[in-house]
Amino acid sequence: MTEASVDRFFEVLADPTRRQVVRLLGEGPQRAGQLATATGASAPAMSRHLKILLEAGLVADERVPDDARVRLFHLNPEPVVAVQAWLDQVQAHWRDQLDAFKRHVEAR
Numbered sequence: 001m002t003e004a005s006v007d008r009f010f011e012v013l014a015d016p017t018r019r020q021v022v023r024l025l026g027e028g029p030q031r032a033g034q035l036a037t038a039t040g041a042s043a044p045a046m047s048r049h050l051k052i053l054l055e056a057g058l059v060a061d062e063r064v065p066d067d068a069r070v071r072l073f074h075l076n077p078e079p080v081v082a083v084q085a086w087l088d089q090v091q092a093h094w095r096d097q098l099d100a101f102k103r104h105v106e107a108r
Contacts, residue, residue, distance in 0.1 A: 009083050012056040017041055018049050022075065025059060029074040 013019050020039050024030060030038075036046035050073060053059035057079050064070040 006086055008056055009079055012052055018053055021049060025075045029072040
């Protein structure tokens with residue numbers, strides 16, 4: 001994962017409404033109206049939040065086969081998995097640094 005991708009991920013999730021949308025979609029797919037109601041956002045505001053989440057790849061949408069006007073939004077797990085892998089690398093680096101420091105201190 002590139003630094004720009006990591007930056008974008010955290011930039012998108014810095015907004016509390018978008019974090020709430022991600023939590024709600026973690027429970028299952030929902031329509032924009034349902035998300036707006038649950039978050040207390042207006043329909044236009046929710047539309048903007050969903051557009052940002054879609055562009056960042058955190059959320060995907062699909063049309064309901066019986067009604068082309070209805071879009072269901074759901075989480076896309078790939079960016080979360082990629083950020084988790086990045087965090088694991090950062091944690092491993094910190095652990096290595098701390099272990100080296102501990103060995104240095106104990107050797108004295």
